Amino acid sequence: xxxxxxxxxxxxxxxxxxxxxxxxxxxxxxxxxxxxxxxxxxxxxxxxxxxxxxxxxxxxxxxxxxxxxxxxxxxxxxxxxxxxxxxxxxxxxxxxxxxxxxxxxxxxxxxxxxxxxxxxxxxxxxxxxxxxxxxxxxxxxxxxxxxxxxxxxxxxxxxxxxxxxxxxxxxxxxxxxxxxxxxxxxxxxxxxxx
Ligand SMILES: [Zn+2]
Numbered sequence: 001x002x003x004x005x006x007x008x009x010x011x012x013x014x015x016x017x018x019x020x021x022x023x024x025x026x027x028x029x030x031x032x033x034x035x036x037x038x039x040x041x042x043x044x045x046x047x048x049x050x051x052x053x054x055x056x057x058x059x060x061x062x063x064x065x066x067x068x069x070x071x072x073x074x075x076x077x078x079x080x081x082x083x084x085x086x087x088x089x090x091x092x093x094x095x096x097x098x099x100x101x102x103x104x105x106x107x108x109x110x111x112x113x114x115x116x117x118x119x120x121x122x123x124x125x126x127x128x129x130x131x132x133x134x135x136x137x138x139x140x141x142x143x144x145x146x147x148x149x150x151x152x153x154x155x156x157x158x159x160x161x162x163x164x165x166x167x168x169x170x171x172x173x174x175x176x177x178x179x180x181x182x183x184x185x186x187x188x189x190x191x192x193x194x
Pocket of ligand 1: 101138143144145174175
């Protein structure tokens with residue numbers, strides 16, 4: 001059953017072009033990775049101006065909840081614990097599960113938005129995929145992006161067991177802790193991204 005759903009999801013993703021969007025919009029996979037001098041030590045307000053790993057970039061676009069990098073250590077502790085629990089359960093079902101983006105500095109979020117404007121041609125178009133530093137829940141450590149696509153679909157199905165909710169209808173990978181375990185997620189937002 002799970003395989004059937006995953007296959008259907010993969011077909012839908014292929015048809016609607018979710019894979020390229022994943023790469024372009026919200027995942028640092030396609031970006032070059034520069035290890036900042038303060039990598040591993042920055043988090044929160046102390047490194048608001050950092051970019052690279054120190055600003056929350058995820059090397060190679062995939063981190064685990066144990067990784068000692070600001071993208072993970074800068075997460076809200078309750079969110080981190082919830083995602084860690086989900087990751088363990090996903091692993092028990094043989095599903096690869098990793099964090100493609102977590103905490104981001106103000107400067108890194110601005111960089112992502114600038115890159116999206118370049119790619120999509122306008123701020124309005126870019127905002128569908130990347131939020132501003134002022135509004136992004138990544139900057140406050142209250143959002144994670146999950147990969148690969150199979151893991152994102154698994155978490156869409158099971159996230160409420162951990163209080164985790166998909167927030168934006170156009171971002172299957174972006175989750176926030178918006179309910180209690182077993183609770184109900186708020187209606188999804190259609191449009192401006194996280
Ligand atoms: Zn996100």
